[in-house]
Amino acid sequence: MLLKSNYDLLVVTGPTASGKTSLAATIAYMVGGEIVSADSRQVYRGMNLGTGKDYDDYTINGTTIPCHLIDIVDPGYKYNVFEYQRDFNKVYSDLRKRKVFPIVCGGSGMYADSIITGYKMYEVPPDTGLRIELEKKSMDELREILLTFKDLHNNTDTDSKKRLIRAIEIEHSSRNKGKTYNGFPRVKALLVGIMFDRETRRKRISERLWQRLNSGMVDEVKLLIDHGIDAETLIYYGLEYKYITFYLTGKISYDEMAKDLEIAIHQFAKRQMTWFRGMERKGLKINWIDGELPMEEKVKIVLDKLESN
Numbered sequence: 409m410l411l412k413s414n415y416d417l418l419v420v421t422g423p424t425a426s427g428k429t430s431l432a433a434t435i436a437y438m439v440g441g442e443i444v445s446a447d448s449r450q451v452y453r454g455m456n457l458g459t460g461k462d463y464d465d466y467t468i469n470g471t472t473i474p475c476h477l478i479d480i481v482d483p484g485y486k487y488n489v490f491e492y493q494r495d496f497n498k499v500y501s502d503l504r505k506r507k508v509f510p511i512v513c514g515g516s517g518m519y520a521d522s523i524i525t526g527y528k529m530y531e532v533p534p535d536t537g538l539r540i541e542l543e544k545k546s547m548d549e550l551r552e553i554l555l556t557f558k559d560l561h562n563n564t565d566t567d568s569k570k571r572l573i574r575a576i577e578i579e580h581s582s583r584n585k586g587k588t589y590n591g592f593p594r595v596k597a598l599l600v601g602i603m604f605d606r607e608t609r610r611k612r613i614s615e616r617l618w619q620r621l622n623s624g625m626v627d628e629v630k631l632l633i634d635h636g637i638d639a640e641t642l643i644y645y646g647l648e649y650k651y652i653t654f655y656l657t658g659k660i661s662y663d664e665m666a667k668d669l670e671i672a673i674h675q676f677a678k679r680q681m682t683w684f685r686g687m688e689r690k691g692l693k694i695n696w697i698d699g700e701l702p703m704e705e706k707v708k709i710v711l712d713k714l715e716s717n
Contacts, residue, residue: 411439413714416595417500417510420710421446421520421684422602423677425612426699429465431602432513434707437468439509443475444499446514446523449645451487453479454632457625458648460616483637486574486644489522496523500593512597517683524597524692532581542573550576570644599692600710601684604699613673621666626652647672 418441420432432443443466445451449459456463466473476499481487500523503510512520542550550572604612629652632642639657642649648669655665688694695713697706 409438411441411509411711411714413509413598414596415598415714416593417444417512417597418710418714419446419512419520419524419597419599420602421513421515421517421599421694422699423609423680424460424515424673425609425616425677426515426602426604428513428515428602429462431600431703431706431710432511433466433468433473434703435710436473436509436511437471438707438711441473441509441511442503443473444496444503444510444512445475445477446492446512446516446519447478448487448492448516448519450478450514451480451492452483452485452645453481454483454635455628455645455649457620457623457628458645458652460620483632483635483645484641489518492519493522497593500595515680517680517687520599521683521687521692524595524599524687525690526594532578535577535580538577538580539573542576543569547572554579570640598710598714599687599694600713601694601696602699602706603696608700609677610674613677614670617666617670617673620648626655629653630656647676 418432418435420428420435422428429443435441436443447459449455450461452459455461461478466475477492477495480495500510512523514520542553545553547569550569554572554576625648629642629649632649633639633653633656639653642653651660651665651669651672654660654668655662660668684694695709697709701709
């Protein structure tokens with residue numbers, strides 16, 4: 409179908425296991441669009457089951473929908489929001505030139521927020537001297553240092569020493585001295601979120617976790633370790649990679665891993681919802697759609713909204 413919309417792009421978001429990819433791919437198929445991922449971990453090659461790369465969902469009626477910003481860097485690299493903005497801009501510019509409608513899909517609220525609002529990000533290079541000093545300190549000492557900053561860049565990902573040191577490094581650097589990426593486009597975006605009630609969301613998360621464990625997620629992490637990715641880096645990536653690494657290095661049993669990981673993913677979904685509510689408090693309207701609706705109804709709701717303005 410020919411899409412007639414005043415919107416520059418569509419953003420399909422929601423907590424983990426809400427069915428974002430299948431909805432985004434179906435809409436892309438209907439309008440001849442392409443998907444741009446907004447997932448902070450799906451950028452890594454070889455990290456598939458753990459990050460939820462549901463490749464099959466990108467094929468609709470025998471047509472594979474192109475998807476950008478997935479599998480673009482090797483595991484071990486520390487990809488960030490600054491780089492995401494830069495890479496998104498390149499893809500977005502190309503899609504606009506080709507007159508292809510962009511459909512952003514992902515649950516990383518910060519990534520989606522950064523392209524909708526276009527806020528400036530700063531590139532902070534590594535500070536070798538500072539890192540050497542910080543390496544000498546304990547985790548508790550690093551957390552105390554981080555808490556001395558009034559305007560934290562990120563105060564949630566502090567469960568490994570590498571993350572703490574990088575967070576301090578970013579705060580320590582004068583943001584005025586950082587390299588600013590100023591060429592970010594102003595976009596008019598329609599935001600759509602998929603919502604389930606709390607109990608249904610928990611059930612979907614648990615079922616998805618066990619499906620991936622049974623599909624070889626532990627083997628995936630073991631292969632990364634065998635290819636030289638160190639345990640601390642995998643812990644840095646969090647959730648599946650963190651707890652499975654704990655299991656593979658003998659810190660916890662398989663049953664403990666599965667139980668702790670299930671709890672952690674439920675907590676992660678709650679944090680995602682908190683971020684989305686924060687976006688709404690800033691004035692960004694998220695059009696929430698009942699996840700229980702049939703796909704045809706969800707697609708119709710989105711297409712009607714795209715063409716109504």
